[in-house]
Amino acid sequence: MAWDGEKPLLLLIGSSGQRSREFILRTVSTRYALWLLQPAPVSWEEPYVVGSTTVDNTDPKALTAAARQVAAEHAVAGVFCYDEGLVTPAAHVARALGLPGNSPESVIACRDKAATRAALETARVPQPASIGVRSLAEARAAAEKIGFPVVLKPRGLAGGMGVRKADGPDDVESAYRAASGASYPGVPVFDVSVLVEEFADGPEISVDAVFFDGECVPLVVARKQVGLAPFFEETGHEVDGADPLLTDPGLLEALRSAHAALDFHTGVSHTEFRITGGGLRLMEVNARLGGDMIPYLGELATGVDVAMAAADTAAGVRPDTEVRHRKAAAIAFLYPDEDIEIDAVTVHEDRFPAGVHSADAMAGPGAVLRLPPRGYISRYARVIALADSVEQARAALLSAPEIVELDSRPAEVPAP
Structure with a gap:
């Protein structure tokens, strides 16, 4: 350029x-x-x-x-x-x-889930009980102390990678292996590398919010769909431009308190919650824009350019958070039923029903996709819907498997 x-x-x-x-x-x-x-x-x-x-x-x-x-x-x-x-x-x-920006210490406190938990506990932000462990024996003891079901997760990852639920003692070993074996480029591996946490039951949401000059403005509330149990693969998100949580005082206070505890004051963050019977429980804070196209869904739903808001704050410029319209956007990610090697992924635009905005292949010929715990985020396509209501967007996404054609063969079993 x-x-x-x-x-x-x-x-x-x-x-x-x-x-x-x-x-x-x-x-x-x-x-x-x-x-x-x-x-x-x-x-x-x-x-x-x-x-x-x-x-x-x-x-x-x-x-x-x-x-x-x-x-x-x-x-x-x-x-x-x-x-x-x-x-x-x-x-x-x-x-x-x-x-402009947040200190490295603040960002590390967001990236390191154990540090996040410690800071939020001091600030009395509601969250699941959490114990860091460095061995399977410690994981078993932590699970017994917290009480089943529990969730085991990597200390430094995001996006559901390596996260697995253990309903009872017999599930702890496989969950620990999954959590301790997951990795991501550029993310450090900690000595105490796995967290054993209380299972917070209820719908999952994520919030992309912008922080600037002492203000916090929620821009996107995404309602998350997960699958491939007992893992927590994120299979889709729904964003309602008129979501009442965008102006919910309880959510706003939770965001303010958590970010103040982490000393995060400038930029867009991606914060995940569970809505439990006892109220909001904060799951994690990420010092960056949300993934999975969530900022883009937010822009489709409200007209607020979330990515530009992040860039503006990085430059010390007040972001534009004015809502232009209120629609509903949703995304569905397509996963194979087994470990596969892809021959072709074909998007049939002529099969788009009303409400489907776009569809894209996410993997090409020769790609090998493996399901958890052998691989994570193993998607071959995504489909985005845009409609006047969440119900309409959700209905449009039912056609996703017909829109995207997958040609594949079973993947070779990796050597032990």
Whole structure:
């Protein structure tokens, strides 16, 4: 992308995957010039960036040095990052350059679920009981102490990766193996690597909220669908632009209290709750935009550009949170029934019923998809619906398996 120097420059720390994150760069690049810092050369990001630096962006020192070189030649307005594994190095860069953002300590407290639990307990934010463990024996003891059912999860991951429910003592070993074996690039592995937590029963929601100048504004409430029990794979989300939780005083207070406890004050976060019989229980706080296209669903449902709000706060600019309309958007992710190797994924646009907005393949020929615990987030396609009501959007998504045709074969069994 050509740059005339007029747009404010943001340092973009990593681009993540094109299928799930291109919508962010497409919108943010209309207002900001983006300079990409990542190990790989520019590829699909080329239309959206004005420059790039090849650097190990998981190394705070190397990344900061590279950022200083860019800042020596150009005026930098902010640091922009939405990748789970890179938010901590990005925070180091923002602090080193004196740019808007949260401290690395705050971001680490969000990324480290044990640290999150400790901070929220001090602030008396309602949450499940949680015990960190480093062995199967400790996991068994923690589960007995908390009481079944329990949930075992990796201490530093998100998106349901490695999370498994244990209904009784016989389930603890397999749940511990799943939680302790999951990983994600750029995310540290802790000595006390697994959390055993009280199972909070009730619907799951996530909230993308923007924090700026002492204010907290919820932008998106997504009602989550999960599947592949006893795992917690996120199979879809529903976003209602008129969701009453957007203005619920209890939710707003929970968001304010939790983020104050974590010292998160600038940017868009993604916070997950369970709505239990005893009220809201906070599950986790992520110091970044939500994944699974949730910010995009929010924009479809309300007209509020959530990705741009994140970019604005990174530049120290008050975000635009004005709602333009109130519709309903939903997304369904398609999973195979077994471990497969893909031959082809074909989207049949001529089969779109009323209400279907778009459909995209998420994996191509030769890709191997394995179901939990052998693999996670093993989706071959997604379908998005946009309608006047959640019920209409939900009904439109019933056609998802007919819209997307999957040709595959059983995957080879991996060597032990």
